[in-house]
Amino acid sequence: MAALMTLYAVIMTGICAGYLKDFVHRANPHSTSVGQNKGKSCTSLQGTEIMIQLVMNIAATTILGMSNTYQQLITSLDIREIRWALSKFGDCRVGTNSPSTINRKKSGKTKAWLAWILLISTSVPIHFFANSVIGPSVYLTPPRNIHYTPLSNGTELPNAGLADALGNFDVSPEDDEACWVVFRTGIYSLWSSPTTGTSDYTGDSSNTLEAMQYSSIDVSYIEQICSAYVNQSDYADLQYDQYSVDNSSGMVSFQGIGNCSVQSVSCNYYDQTEQQCRLSIRMSAAFILTGCLIIKATYMISVNFQGRRRKKTQCLTFGDVIVASSMDPDLVIQGECMVNAGEAYRHSTDHTCHKHCKSKTVSTSGDELKHCQKCRKYNKINKAADLSHPCIATKYKKSLLSNLGSTALTQMVTLSLCSTAMLAASSTLAVFFGIGATKYEFQCAYPDGDTLDGVSSNYTECVGQMGHYLAGQYGSFGGFESTATLGYLPMDKANSELMAFAISNGAQLLYSLLYLLLVYNLTLISMEYDWGDLEKRRARLRCTLVRGSEFRQSYLLQLPKTVLYPMMAFSSVMHWLLGQAISTKEIIWADDLTPGHPWEHSQYSVVYGAYAIWLSTILMVVMTGTCWWAFTYTREGFIPQMYGSIRVCCAATTELVHYTDNGVQWGDLGMGDKFRHAGFSAHDTAEIVPADLYAGRRTSRNTARLW
Structure with missing residues (x-):
């Protein structure tokens, strides 16, 4: 695990080092997004984006799992602390990463808490930034082919702000001052600071975004009054043009020059190009992620270095506690009833x-x-006094949820609330889909001519099938190419970048917290299943303290592979779907070809995908239903329910003095002086006698021995 974490840290360090020069010399100081390529087909990057997101989600899930393992190392009790914890608190958990166990340590609480906080504080940023480190950005460059069309006096200019059936787009300088700059300088630029001649663009982005999707501009102007000013200026001279500045927004509005006003000029954008994208690295997220990975890797390496050649004394599984108590008779709980004793104990x-x-x-x-x-x-x-605690051997049923306590209830309530919220959002989106389908059929019912509401059937919305129209309006499978836009964040703002990260990863961060609770609860359920199975058959204990054919040495996040791998795969898919459902798309407007005047602007749009929302909702409902089913399962048996209880493990080993290759079994150990006894033995055990009285056996301190 330490080696894998180190590999992740090295990879991220290499990425940061490779893009450090681009970051230092970036054209837009208000954004940390950089990229080496200047744009390629977005369609060609779609597969790359899916692969990157899946890899990042799998990596984040494995990082969470490895962190969970080291958290368990921190919270687990040492063999030397078991007796003290039993006497002081009566019981303690084993096999979980619950931080409450730290308070039951005899020494080193402060160090353990600091280490646990370190792991948690470096895990949260990883899940907050993982999906935002690498991803494609829409890369828009200005139109390069500029043509001028003089018009005679009295000729009507094109309708600004409307797109025709071919997708051509008309705009006037009143709507986008870039049109005025093209008219005056012959170069498309977002020049909007007349006093300094810089490109600190603060205007409306909608027309600019639309305009930069075309390769050609046709500038129409009234020849009689504007011919003297066509392509006759540079950026420095534009400050002498007539303009006004909105003090509240800082937006510049050009009025004209001489007798030529903005009402006499119009730009027509045509030759729409295929949308270009670039693979961007968000360096702010990359630096934070790299720092967290380096800290985690350093911590894990130091833990492994300090633990070399040391005897293992930390109890990570209930098998460790059983082995420890059989090796040291002082750890055995004497006189404890081992037949459904409940949570009570004598003190x-x-x-x-x-x-x-x-x-x-x-x-x-x-x-x-x-x-x-x-x-x-x-x-x-x-609380570990040697007092008899007899109990009648009676089977009773008790649900897992009632034993797991507040942690399981917190998870189930949170899961239910999240499922309800996602169902509400999905239902609302389905209603909008229905309204959109009705609108499409109503407007596009006729192959030619006008529809009933006066909208022509060659209107842009009527081009293509209904599915294509609905996908364009509400998104489909999410991602970069199949989304619908909810709105835009402020341009060139550091806060906007952080907000974009929060929007893209907020849902996944919440799911990661639920995943932590899920791992905790499933670990307890898995241990309880293995524990209860020892009443039915003989099995080898899973142990990390000792080696040998008498034990199972498997140890991976406390969960069996049949549970762990499907759960990690489900978590990765769920993280990916949530990232597709709602995210942010970066739009970069750049021009590094204009002599002496390069510029770049960045803006994030909030996007969503309807199909991804529906799929993630289905999986969330399935997960919630599965958890309710799992946590309400009841186990019927005589062996006491354990759920990580150290006390029950130590009480069950009163006659376990050796181990065999075929394992141990729990059952009736025979009649004592007054009561029957139950516990573990390497020999054959009898079945529990119903309705008989059982109590723990008081053994001699010298009878227990190592196998």
């Missing part, structure tokens, strides 16, 4: 008198306190 209290004790007479109201209520904090309570 003893030693009273220590102090200054509040005015009389040595034992108080009749103090119960086990032995004296007045003020004495409670001076008492010593041993």
Whole structure:
């Protein structure tokens, strides 16, 4: 795991180093998005985008899993701390990464908490930035073919702001000052700072975005009043033109020069080009991700380096606790009932008198306190006392959800709320789809002529099939090419870039938190399944403390491969679908060919894909239903329900003194002085006798031995 994390860190470091020069010399200082290629067909990058997103999601899932393993190393108890934890708290969990276990350590709590916080704090940014590090951006360059069309006085200019059936687009300088700049300079540029001649564009992006999808411009102007100003200026001279500035927005509006006003000029954009994209690296996300990976890799390497040649003493599985208690009789819980004992356990209290004790007479109201209520904090309570705890052997059913407690309930409630919200969004989107289909049929019902509402059938929306129209309006499978736009974020703002990351990864970050809870709960369920199975058949314990043919050495995130791999695959697909469902698309307007005046602008649009939303909703509902089914499953048996309980493991080993290649089994160990006994044995065990009285056996401290 440390080697894989190091590999991830090296790869990200190489990416950052390779694009560092481009980042330092980037044309747009307000954005950290850089790329080496200047644009290629977006269609050709679609497969690359899908592959990148899948790889990043798989990598993020494996990073989360590896971090989860090291978190378990942090939270697990040492063998030397088990007896103290049992005496102090009565019980503790084993096999999970719950941070509450840290508080039950005898020493090193501060160090463990710092390490746990370090792993968590470096995991969250990875899931927050993973899908935003690498991805394609729409790369738009200005039209290069510029033609001028003089018009006689009184001739009507083209209708600005409308696209015809062929996709040609007309615009006037009133709507986009780039048209005025083309008219005056012969070069398309987003020049909009008359006092400095820079390209700090702050105007409306809609016309500019539309215009930069064409390769040719036809500039129409009234010859009588504007011919003297056609292509007769440069950027420096534009500051002498007539313009006005909106103080609130900073947007520049050109009024004209001399007798030539903006009403006398119009631009027609034609020869629409195939949309170009470039593969961009968002360096702000890359730097943070690289830093987190380096920290994680360094920590994991240091843990492995410090643990070399050391005897393993951390209990990571319930098999470790059983082996530890059989090796050290002092860890065995004496006299504990091992037949559905429930959560109760016997404990003893030693009273220590102090200054509040005015009389040595034992108080009749103090119960086990032995004296007045003020004495409670001076008492010593041993929750691992050797007291008999008999119980009648009766099978009873109890759901997993009731045993897993608040963590499982938190996950289930959150899953249910998320599923409900996604169902509501999907239903709303389905309604819009229906409205869109009705609109299409209504407007495009006639092959020629006008429809009932006066819209021509050769209107842009009527070109193509209904599915193509609906996909264009509401998106389809998401991603880069199949999305619909919800809105635009402010241009060239650092906050917009962070907001874009949050929008693209917010849903996945929430799912990652749910995934952590899911791993925690499934780990407990898996351990409970293995534990309960020991009542039915003989099996080898899964152990990390010792090696040998008597044990199973498999250890991977505490889960069997039949559960772990499908769960990781489901998580990766779910992360990918959520990233496709709602995300942000970067639009880059760039021109590095204009002599002495290169410029680049970046803007993020919020996009979504209807099909991706529906698919992710279906998977979320399936996941919620599966969890409800799994957590409400009931197990019937005599063996006590464990769910990671160290106490139950230590109480079950009273007669386990050796191990065999075919494993151990739990069952009836025979009749003692007063009660029957149940527990683990390497020999054959009898079946539990229903309705008989069972209690834990009190063994001699010298009888237990290592196999």
